[in-house]
Amino acid sequence: MSSPRSGPAGLLVASLALIGLGVVGPPAADGGLRIPPGLPILLVGAAAAWWLRGAAGAILGLVAVTVVTIGSVGAGIGSDLIGDRGLPVAVARWVQVVGLVVAAYALGRRLATRRSRAGTAGEGPRGDRGKALQITGLLVLCGVGAELLAAYGDSTGDPGKIAFALVFFGALYGAPALLARELARRLGWGWPSLLLVFAALGTAQAGLIDQSLFSADYGGYEGWAENREPTLIPSMGLSGYNAYSFIVGHVIFSFAAPVALAEAWAPARSRKPWLGPIGTVLAAVAYVIAAAMIVTDPESRSGSPVQLLVTAGVVAALLLGAAVIGQNRRVDHARTGARGPAAWQVLVVSLILALVPELLSGTWFGLALSGAMTATLGAFVLLASRSGAWTIRHTAAVGTAYLLVRGLLAFTYFPLIGDVEAGPKYAHNVVMLLIVVVAAWIALRRRTSELADGLSRTPASTGT
CATH class of the missing domain: 1.20.1440 (de novo design (two linked rop proteins))
Structure with missing residues (x-):
């Protein structure tokens, strides 16, 4: 090639x-x-x-x-x-x-x-292959986490459509996740800045690309109006519940959780760039093509000029916030021997706090409680990361919890569009959940070498 x-x-x-x-x-x-x-x-x-x-x-x-x-x-x-x-x-x-x-x-x-000068000369062919597998796995996991794991579309249980979806959603979600991670790692930013970049990407996806944030009936999905109406803000033309679900959902499922797991597969590379010039260009081209295919769809033209302009301003503000936090980060190296929570403890707490919002109704009360649960988990992670014993495995445990909750709850409903038989539907659920379980097992397994875990430590200010 x-x-x-x-x-x-x-x-x-x-x-x-x-x-x-x-x-x-x-x-x-x-x-x-x-x-x-x-x-x-x-x-x-x-x-x-x-x-x-x-x-x-x-x-x-x-x-x-x-x-x-x-x-x-x-x-x-x-x-x-x-x-x-x-x-x-x-x-x-x-x-x-x-x-x-x-x-x-x-x-x-x-x-x-010439090859990229930083970080690649010493890895050799084996390191290059491992990095390529990491990148490929991330692309797949982004597509699974963003769309296929929830099993709400008419592609559920259809191998041909799933194959296309993995390629398309890998470009739509995996490519920008790679680019955002590359930006953060090359600039030395930590997870707070990276999450703000992911929030900018999620806002752009919901408000500028597919514009589902402003749609009264997007794609004919069952229950769309029922979820939208209770928290509709007429002056803004959007639903508070949908805004929270779409943007936070993209941040977690489309970007952050897959990136956390992919980094934990090889902790020694978790703070290093992965892409060279060619990979960066290919990722950018793939993202532009996939986004253009959505934007040119008449279904994705729900936003008014004012709504699109405000959304673009929010995206810019989030990116500016990421840059400010990244530049003002406090240099504080992880302390050797510091005690912190075990990865399984982080997983259990995250499972509980990730499950509660999924069981709440789409009302203002449910929205407030969901936001409180997410904020509580964020505070827990922030405090725990400052112990100095927080590693990429802990971050991956948080992402694993969200993906497991989404995959398990997908067994409780049928797709919101199309007519899918029970057999293919449940087979789809099992396969997608197995992908998450395997990815999580590779990320969370305990390494025999302390060096791998030590290299995955993150400074408290830049950590999770």
Whole structure:
């Protein structure tokens, strides 16, 4: 994949896929073969990348990839990928996507002629493989935690739709989680700043991207109006309960819990950057494409200009807060031999405080009590982390509790949209819960080496 010829080869594969779309897709108005407009762009990009072996060819190839990708999103590639226009079109679209990804990776790698200087030279091939597995696992866990674990959609129990969802939600949630973590770790920020960045991402998702925060009936989900009306604020056009559920839910399930578990899989790397220049670019491109596919959906246009402007201001304020806290962090190293709670104790307390909000009604009283439970858990974690004995395993225990609660409660209801049989529904619940259990076991297992645990210690001010 990383050879000089893989970039042009990927572009040629994507070109063949576009030719296939012209054959199996709708015919031209005159009845002849319809030539997709992206075909000449890809062919020119492939030729440039093939003959111009330096940076110029790579840049021209990446331009071709970007233009065709944006055009494909506007042409409804998402519906093609899940088979709305039939299996032949879906196959051609998937071939196109694979070709574009291969081309982007190879051409981007050509631009980066040297490896990242910080933290990678001493790890060797085994460390690189471990980091790649960590990143891949995080992408999967973000998609599972954000959407699939709750099992509320019509993709529940459908292997084909689940496979697409893992890729799509990995880009929509996993890619920004990686980017936020990368920013925080490179700047030396701790979890307080990282959580504010996650809050900014969650606010952007609910208020700017899918705009479900302002929707009166998003996607036809059962019970939407009933959850929205009791805490509706007419002057703001949103529900207090939905705002809490969506934003806090994204912070915990889409970003924070998966990142905490993924970092705990290899504690020695928990405070180090994971992405190089190419990985950062690929994550950013994946996020932009996935977000664009949502934004261009007419269902995701519920917000008024004023609502969108205010939401953008909130996102900016959260990012500014993250920067201020990160810059003003107090340097206070973990104290050797300090005593703190065991990871299992943190897990039990977190399970209780995570479960209570899920059992409350969507009223103002329920909202207030839910907020109090979340604040109580936050205070508990903050105080416990200041003991100096707090490690990434403890942080992972908090994330595990939330994921377990969501996965277990998913057994108690059927999807809120679509008609799903009991067998596939419960099989889906079991598989998703097993993914969480395995991820948690790897994160929480006790290491034989004290060094691994010591490297995962976090300063009290930057800790959880």
